[in-house]
Amino acid sequence: xxxxxxxxxxxxxxxxxxxxxxxxxxxxxxxxxxxxxxxxxxxxxxxxxxxxxxxxxxxxxxxxxxxxxxxxxxxxxxxxxxxxxxxxxxxxxxxxxxxxxxxxxxxxxxxxxxxxxxxxxxxxxxxxxxxxxxxxxxxxxxxxxxxxxxxxxxxxxxxxxxxxxxxxxxxxxxxxxxxxxxxxxxxxxxxxxxxxxxxxxxxxxxxxxxxxxxxxxxxxxxxxxxxxxxxxxxxxxxxxxxxxxxxxxxxxxxxxxxxxxxxxxxxx
Amino acid sequence: xxxxxxxxxxxxxxxxxxxxxxxxxxxxxxxxxxxxxxxxxxxxxxxxxxxxxxxxxxxxxxxxxxxxxxxxxxxxxxxxxxxxxxxxxxxxxxxxxxxxxxxxxxxxxxxxxxxxxxxxxxxxxxxxxxxxxxxxxxxxxxxxxxxxxxxxxxxxxxxxxxxxxxxxxxxxxxxxxxxxxxxxxxxxxxxxxxxxxxxxxxxxxxxxxxxxxxxxxxxxxxxxxxxxxxxxxxxxxxxxxxxxxxxxxxxxxxxxxxxxxxxxxxxxxxxxxxxxxxxxxxxxxxxxxxxxxxxxxxxxxxxxxxxxxxxxxxxxxxxxxxxxxxxxxxxxxxxxxxxxxxxxxxxxxxxxxxxxxxxxxxxxxxxxxxxxxxxxxxxxxxxxxxxxxxxxxxxxxxxxxxxxxxxxxxxxxxxxxx
Numbered sequence: 001x002x003x004x005x006x007x008x009x010x011x012x013x014x015x016x017x018x019x020x021x022x023x024x025x026x027x028x029x030x031x032x033x034x035x036x037x038x039x040x041x042x043x044x045x046x047x048x049x050x051x052x053x054x055x056x057x058x059x060x061x062x063x064x065x066x067x068x069x070x071x072x073x074x075x076x077x078x079x080x081x082x083x084x085x086x087x088x089x090x091x092x093x094x095x096x097x098x099x100x101x102x103x104x105x106x107x108x109x110x111x112x113x114x115x116x117x118x119x120x121x122x123x124x125x126x127x128x129x130x131x132x133x134x135x136x137x138x139x140x141x142x143x144x145x146x147x148x149x150x151x152x153x154x155x156x157x158x159x160x161x162x163x164x165x166x167x168x169x170x171x172x173x174x175x176x177x178x179x180x181x182x183x184x185x186x187x188x189x190x191x192x193x194x195x196x197x198x199x200x201x202x203x204x205x206x207x208x209x210x211x212x213x214x215x216x217x218x219x220x221x222x223x224x225x226x227x228x229x230x231x232x233x234x235x236x237x238x239x240x241x242x243x244x245x246x247x248x249x250x251x252x253x254x255x256x257x258x259x260x261x262x263x264x265x266x267x268x
Numbered sequence: 269x270x271x272x273x274x275x276x277x278x279x280x281x282x283x284x285x286x287x288x289x290x291x292x293x294x295x296x297x298x299x300x301x302x303x304x305x306x307x308x309x310x311x312x313x314x315x316x317x318x319x320x321x322x323x324x325x326x327x328x329x330x331x332x333x334x335x336x337x338x339x340x341x342x343x344x345x346x347x348x349x350x351x352x353x354x355x356x357x358x359x360x361x362x363x364x365x366x367x368x369x370x371x372x373x374x375x376x377x378x379x380x381x382x383x384x385x386x387x388x389x390x391x392x393x394x395x396x397x398x399x400x401x402x403x404x405x406x407x408x409x410x411x412x413x414x415x416x417x418x419x420x421x422x423x424x425x426x427x428x429x430x431x432x433x434x435x436x437x438x439x440x441x442x443x444x445x446x447x448x449x450x451x452x453x454x455x456x457x458x459x460x461x462x463x464x465x466x467x468x469x470x471x472x473x474x475x476x477x478x479x480x481x482x483x484x485x486x487x488x489x490x491x492x493x494x495x496x497x498x499x500x501x502x503x504x505x506x507x508x509x510x511x512x513x514x515x516x517x518x519x520x521x522x523x524x525x526x527x528x529x530x531x532x533x534x535x536x537x538x539x540x541x542x543x544x545x546x547x548x549x550x551x552x553x554x555x556x557x558x559x560x561x562x563x564x565x566x567x568x569x570x571x572x573x574x575x576x577x578x579x580x581x582x583x584x585x586x587x588x589x590x591x592x593x594x595x596x597x598x599x600x601x602x603x604x605x606x607x608x609x610x611x612x613x614x615x616x617x618x619x620x621x622x623x624x625x626x627x628x629x630x631x632x633x634x635x636x637x638x639x640x641x642x643x644x645x646x647x648x649x650x651x652x653x654x655x656x657x658x659x660x661x662x663x664x665x666x667x668x669x670x671x672x673x674x675x676x677x678x679x680x681x682x683x684x685x686x
Binding site: 017018019020021022024025026027028032034035036094095096097098133134180181184188 | 303314321325588591592667674675
């Protein structure tokens, strides 16, 4: 059994309820595209995106640890490999028509783990549970409060301090910015990061301590790319692979969250 | 004077119509706003308009909650929910002998501009507050004169005044006689927006509901901040400020006034017929879906024997349709031509009601009718989506269809998909 542990920040620039899922700028929901930024598109990006706001976490989900039959394999060809979801996947809640908050399925679901030499790719089963409304096999298990686990995973033990630090940097930028569009963008970001709700809590950190757990069997089409035989073991495509992970630590200014999980791949 | 149950039911029914009519005018104005820099706005103006649209939509949402609270009040005193209303436009009464007019307000579906925002401020004008500076000619008729002309026994010049009379009516009728509505027939849900629908079970709770509705609209003397009146005043001032900086600035798409797919007997003069065939069919689809949503609301608020899970399905379907179908389809319409010559302005959502809507007596039949309607609407959307090559904005229909099909499946769960 090959077991990969992965984590990292991903980006998802998505309109939120009650905005329609295809709302491009964000009107009624909490997420907005700011002046000069591209439209929102809901796509979950696990690898560095074309657009990223300044002073926000680097996007990139990567393999942190490889174990073969339980033994640590530090030099494995997939150590440090990039983890990606193919096919422009989105959180498909559709204002609750498909699934309510915290249960949104990721559609489509095709996982790829690739280093320079080796790549494993496999999708969810091609059955109605994974391909048709309401995609029950792809749904998350609901919102789970887990501030401690998220702090450990992200290394952010004081989210408020982290956001305050970003505000300081933005305030510096504001002093030196002359372009009216970029200036308005910075001001709106500062406003978002310093806004407080009726209970006095910063809205930007409201969901940082919550996560969505997923477990998806990968039994659909798959492929193993290993032209130089670097893997050393034969990957079994007849049996399902299993990926379990959580997504949490939502940062609405960065439009990023953290992802951590495992991919278990049977070998022959 | 309101001093009988019937008069109180009539007044609350009129309040429900008013809230419904107001919120639709707010939605129409919000949906008319330009969204892309390619429409002749700067990135900063684009963000400004998102702010305005968001603020107007928020007020519209609060009006939906007012409408729900009024339905609770009606239920508490033995009345039925009121979701009917005359079609637009309903022009202001302009003379003492005017008989065609309906409200003491100018009810129009109009794209956002200074005159629209002026009307919105007047709708929410607190008693004793000076009226806002009118827009340029043509000058809107003053509401005060209209009130004197009103032939209806309900005489009022602003929304708060109507609620004041309703409040007095509640005081005049003995509490023990008045509150005959079953207590469970009250909507206690927050509909996912963390806002409060008022439960009316006795005189104090009814008065609190009325007071809060007025307060949300008008604010209180010396504390208008955050009220609907205040929010519209601010947007109007921001629009004027932007126009001072950029005289050519126009926040809205060229959406025609009171777009309609056909003439309505209950509407006044001043409508614009959508004659472009595809746009008209999209508008008809919009109106049909809007009516399906109203039917769900009537079913939900009539307490006609649906179980708690069935009521939850109705509520959730309604809420989801609003966001995932009604709003995007309304936005689509504001990017379609109203006429064949393509220079006659853009179409828009007319929120037309083609016929009276009532609660069918048989519970199972109500669900059958809803499913039939949604199925037909889905088929109509499929036909219209074939025009996406000519009108790229119709590509949004694919997602709208998905949402309708999902809603249909959700509605089917309670009666085994019959």
